[in-house]
Amino acid sequence: MADSHAAPALGPAALRVFDLGLGQMLWSRRTVFMALVAGGPVLIAVLLRALASLPVFDGGAGQIAGRPVSLDGPDIFGLMIWTFYLRFTVPVLGVFYGTALIADEVEDRTVTYLFTRPVARGAVLAGKYLAYLVCTAVVVLPSVMLVYFLVVPLLGGDIGRNFPALLVDLGLIGAGLAVYGAVFGLVGAWFRRPLLTGLVFVFGWEPLVVVLPGYMKYLSVAYYLQGLAPHAMPQGDALSVIQALLTSVQTPLGTWANLLALAVIWAAALAAAMRVVERREYVLGQ
Amino acid sequence: MDATTQDAATGNAAGGFAGDRPPVARLEAVTVSYGRSHALQSVDAVFPSGAVGLLGPNGAGKSTLLKTLLGFVRPDGGRMQVLGMDVVDRPLDIRARLGYMPESDAHIPGINAVTFVAYCGRLAGLPAADAMQRAHAVLQYVGLGEARYRAVDTYSTGMKQRIKLAQALVHDPDLLFLDEPTNGMDPRGREEMLALIRDLAQRKGVNVILSSHVLPDVETACDRVVVLHQGRVVAQGPIAELKGQSRRAFELRVKGDVARFVSGLRDAGVECHDTDDDVMRVLIGEDRGARDLFALAVRHDVQVRHLRPSVQTLEDVFAKAIGES
Amino acid sequence: MPIHDHGYARYQGTRTPPGRAWAVIAGAGIRGMLSARPFLFVLLFAWLQFFVRAVMLYLAANVPQADVIAPSPATFREFFDQQGFFVFVVAVYVGAGLLANDRRANALQIYLSKPLTRIEYIAGKLAVVMAFLAFVTWVPALLLLGLQAMFTGSLAFVREHAFLIPAITLFGFLQVLLASITMLALSSLSTSARYVGMLYAGAVIFSEAVFQTLRGVTGGTGLSWVSFGASLAQVGDVIFRVEPRYDTPWGVSLLAVGFVIALSAWVLARRVRGVEIVT
Numbered sequence: 001m002a003d004s005h006a007a008p009a010l011g012p013a014a015l016r017v018f019d020l021g022l023g024q025m026l027w028s029r030r031t032v033f034m035a036l037v038a039g040g041p042v043l044i045a046v047l048l049r050a051l052a053s054l055p056v057f058d059g060g061a062g063q064i065a066g067r068p069v070s071l072d073g074p075d076i077f078g079l080m081i082w083t084f085y086l087r088f089t090v091p092v093l094g095v096f097y098g099t100a101l102i103a104d105e106v107e108d109r110t111v112t113y114l115f116t117r118p119v120a121r122g123a124v125l126a127g128k129y130l131a132y133l134v135c136t137a138v139v140v141l142p143s144v145m146l147v148y149f150l151v152v153p154l155l156g157g158d159i160g161r162n163f164p165a166l167l168v169d170l171g172l173i174g175a176g177l178a179v180y181g182a183v184f185g186l187v188g189a190w191f192r193r194p195l196l197t198g199l200v201f202v203f204g205w206e207p208l209v210v211v212l213p214g215y216m217k218y219l220s221v222a223y224y225l226q227g228l229a230p231h232a233m234p235q236g237d238a239l240s241v242i243q244a245l246l247t248s249v250q251t252p253l254g255t256w257a258n259l260l261a262l263a264v265i266w267a268a269a270l271a272a273a274m275r276v277v278e279r280r281e282y283v284l285g286q
Numbered sequence: 287m288d289a290t291t292q293d294a295a296t297g298n299a300a301g302g303f304a305g306d307r308p309p310v311a312r313l314e315a316v317t318v319s320y321g322r323s324h325a326l327q328s329v330d331a332v333f334p335s336g337a338v339g340l341l342g343p344n345g346a347g348k349s350t351l352l353k354t355l356l357g358f359v360r361p362d363g364g365r366m367q368v369l370g371m372d373v374v375d376r377p378l379d380i381r382a383r384l385g386y387m388p389e390s391d392a393h394i395p396g397i398n399a400v401t402f403v404a405y406c407g408r409l410a411g412l413p414a415a416d417a418m419q420r421a422h423a424v425l426q427y428v429g430l431g432e433a434r435y436r437a438v439d440t441y442s443t444g445m446k447q448r449i450k451l452a453q454a455l456v457h458d459p460d461l462l463f464l465d466e467p468t469n470g471m472d473p474r475g476r477e478e479m480l481a482l483i484r485d486l487a488q489r490k491g492v493n494v495i496l497s498s499h500v501l502p503d504v505e506t507a508c509d510r511v512v513v514l515h516q517g518r519v520v521a522q523g524p525i526a527e528l529k530g531q532s533r534r535a536f537e538l539r540v541k542g543d544v545a546r547f548v549s550g551l552r553d554a555g556v557e558c559h560d561t562d563d564d565v566m567r568v569l570i571g572e573d574r575g576a577r578d579l580f581a582l583a584v585r586h587d588v589q590v591r592h593l594r595p596s597v598q599t600l601e602d603v604f605a606k607a608i609g610e611s
Numbered sequence: 612m613p614i615h616d617h618g619y620a621r622y623q624g625t626r627t628p629p630g631r632a633w634a635v636i637a638g639a640g641i642r643g644m645l646s647a648r649p650f651l652f653v654l655l656f657a658w659l660q661f662f663v664r665a666v667m668l669y670l671a672a673n674v675p676q677a678d679v680i681a682p683s684p685a686t687f688r689e690f691f692d693q694q695g696f697f698v699f700v701v702a703v704y705v706g707a708g709l710l711a712n713d714r715r716a717n718a719l720q721i722y723l724s725k726p727l728t729r730i731e732y733i734a735g736k737l738a739v740v741m742a743f744l745a746f747v748t749w750v751p752a753l754l755l756l757g758l759q760a761m762f763t764g765s766l767a768f769v770r771e772h773a774f775l776i777p778a779i780t781l782f783g784f785l786q787v788l789l790a791s792i793t794m795l796a797l798s799s800l801s802t803s804a805r806y807v808g809m810l811y812a813g814a815v816i817f818s819e820a821v822f823q824t825l826r827g828v829t830g831g832t833g834l835s836w837v838s839f840g841a842s843l844a845q846v847g848d849v850i851f852r853v854e855p856r857y858d859t860p861w862g863v864s865l866l867a868v869g870f871v872i873a874l875s876a877w878v879l880a881r882r883v884r885g886v887e888i889v890t
Contacts, residue, residue: 033809040817044824071828079827083820092816096809103805193649195805196704199812204696356724358884378629378726386724392717396643408635409725411626420622427619439716453721458622490619 013119017127025135037092038143041084045150052154073157078231080147081169086225089140090173094180095198097132099188101125106282122274129185136177141170165230176225179266186273221265227258308370309334310461310493311355316364318354325350327517333495337487339504340497342514348497349389352463356386369461382411385454389465391446393438399425400434403452410457424452443470461493468503483507505600513607521607528603533569535596542588550586559605569602632727636735641742644705653704657697661751664690665758672762682759684772688851690752691782697747698790703811706740706794708804715802729883740791749783782850789843789868796875799882815839832857842867
């Protein structure tokens with residue numbers, strides 16, 4: 001006969017925490033932030049559609065206010081995937097939620113309630129991470145699809161023909177959320193100022209190292225993610241130009257190599273985060 | 287307006303440091319609204335010098351009144367003076383001479399107790415060295431001498447109450463606003479806090495307005511009281527006078543149809559309150575006595591099993607004021 | 612023994628008149644930040660560019676072959692541009708918790724029960740962020756100008772580009788004020804410093820993403836005013852008398868910057884109160 005008081009194993013325990021954490025995440029005020037982050041691109045897409053209905057926008061001739069536009073709908077969608085999702089939404093949500101997995105509980109002094117339950121501490125992190133992943137995916141992926149259906153038909157784009165690229169984008173964004181979430185889950189469990197560390201990594205370290213020659217770029221997540229993107233990189237700022245230049249002279253990694261690298265980073269970061277949570281003593285009120 | 291209310295309104299205070307000194311705070315027809323909800327409705331009140339209790343059930347408007355006097359809330363109408371100065375015209379001069387202990391947990395995060403209290407002293411205009419010296423002295427006075435180098439974030443509820451008092455005292459105010467100062471304190475801590483408040487008001491010359499819903503606290507620490515209910519002042523004056531207001535109190539226990547008897551008492555103009563056990567408290571006019579109670583018992587066919595003269599408490603005053611309002 | 616037996620003495624000393632509490636708040640905030648060792652490393656890191664540029668100035672002044680790195684007004688403009696990342700980091704590090712932590716600990720009631728106004732409180736907090744941001748932008752930029760004169764042993768460059776001192780000061784002030792007041796306004800909206808930091812990062816990066824998308828779609832930069840960073844950069848180019856980088860008229864960019872500052876000031880005026888009124 002099974003002992004009804006026995007502590008649940010890691011998997012079931014993580015699922016219990018996931019169950020609790022998902023509801024918490026979906027109905028917290030942070031969801032407002034997530035809705036803004038994921039809703040912003042949709043709003044821009046709606047504005048572009050509205051612009052398309054104005055007389056200044058001549059879709060047939062590919063002109064806006066008489067100025068020729070070199071992009072079509074799929075190109076604009078690709079541009080938005082880069083500027084909004086790969087460079088903004090995915091890392092920002094990864095930093096925000098990933099660093100909060102444990103830090104939030106410490107800040108709110110509720111970590112005691114979690115850690116005094118008969119579940120492994122690692123399961124607490126794993127469960128909350130799973131909740132983060134489901135929560136962000138449920139909000140972000142529909143946002144990508146909405147943008148796709150709003151933007152791709154502009155300037156003669158074909159929804160059906162570009163659909164495979166959309167599937168790749170969805171997978172790419174899902175992978176980005178998973179890997180960034182795991183990396184920043186580790187940062188949140190480890191550092192006292194996880195948010196700043198995360199922001200410096202995403203907006204300081206990554207943009208810099210991906211344009212540096214040599215092996216430094218392998219110490220980032222963005223490099224592997226960008227290698228999987230089916231769209232051309234936009235040429236907005238100086239760093240993008242340098243990166244495009246280097247990509248053309250250096251042999252990029254293949255798809256499988258990028259996927260393997262992301263999987264290794266994901267597994268290593270998540271395992272390390274669980275280990276840190278198991279061992280670290282969290283001091284409340286400081 | 288009854289005799290005691292009138293007495294308080296003219297500022298003719300008695301007891302403690304009241305003497306003939308002018309009132310420390312005065313409100314005339316003050317109304318405060320939060321949206322459609324009226325927190326204070328045409329409040330006229332006078333707080334003489336000494337220790338004055340601001341009494342009322344939760345939601346009566348006590349905290350709003352204090353925050354209005356502090357200038358945190360702008361009233362919809364009426365006039366207010368604190369320490370003889372108009373609240374609207376001279377808020378900074380008032381706050382320089384005033385200490386406020388808020389009801390909720392409040393501190394400057396990330397620093398230890400002595401740094402926090404010294405910082406509050408500096409904000410109130412004390413030079414750095416004086417602020418630090420007074421921070422040590424005040425922390426000692428409120429019983430936190432041993433814990434003064436600990437981060438305030440790590441304090442217990444009782445300690446947080448004490449440090450809130452310390453920050454309110456550090457610049458040596460002439461008037462202290464204490465909002466529920468014994469909340470969350472254990473019995474001993476509560477006694478010590480009340481002893482401190484008495485000491486400040488009676489021996490150190492610091493005027494105190496103590497807002498509380500706990501009647502014994504107000505009765506222990508204050509000489510006078512202003513009773514608020516649903517945003518209105520329903521009674522004010524010296525506690526001793528309010529308690530002795532031309533009524534006599536009795537403890538009474540009867541056997542028989544108690545409900546009919548109580549109804550009969552009320553019909554006869556006798557005030558009647560339940561207590562925790564089966565003994566009721568009855569309050570009758572000064573011109574009547576125990577004989578009248580026996581007569582009423584006979585008339586309603588109940589046996590008197592226990593009848594003892596009692597003293598009218600602040601609770602009786604409070605219950606009467608609330609009931610009448 | 613009753614605790615009040617330890618005694619309480621009335622204060623007989625002097626008091627400073629109201630109006631100087633902002634300096635007390637600023638001083639305490641600055642000291643608090645400087646006592647955090649990781650923050651000192653951030654500051655040190657933020658000065659790296661200064662040291663690199665100082666070496667370049669030395670070489671340009673003393674090595675004839677290093678003509679290519681000779682300073683110009685654009686050098687100082689670029690310096691501010693490249694300090695932008697540290698402005699972001701320092702603003703988040705210093706500013707995110709300034710009001711949020713006070714709101715979390717209900718400290719506003721304590722502050723505003725003292726003889727100080729809401730404006731003094733905001734000014735004190737603003738001074739903390741501005742001081743550190745000025746320390747990583749305006750101070751090193753002016754020092755670089757001074758070093759240029761010292762390394763060459765001549766005031767010719769400074770005289771020739773006399774507008775650089777007011778330009779550095781004006782742009783430095785604008786950059787520091789925009790970052791500080793925006794961060795403080797966001798900090799007044801929440802009780803979590805981490806949430807505030809994220810909001811700030813989100814606002815800055817999102818506005819830039821919108822600009823980059825519109826730039827890609829329209830093929831022009833006339834809509835740069837939608838981005839905080841781009842608007843400030845455009846105004847900066849005009850202040851430093853270099854070719855403006857975007858098609859947007861600089862007046863529009865200045866208006867966009869002014870709008871953000873005014874909006875932040877309005878948010879602060881609404882949010883910094885002794886009581887939180889929920890109707």
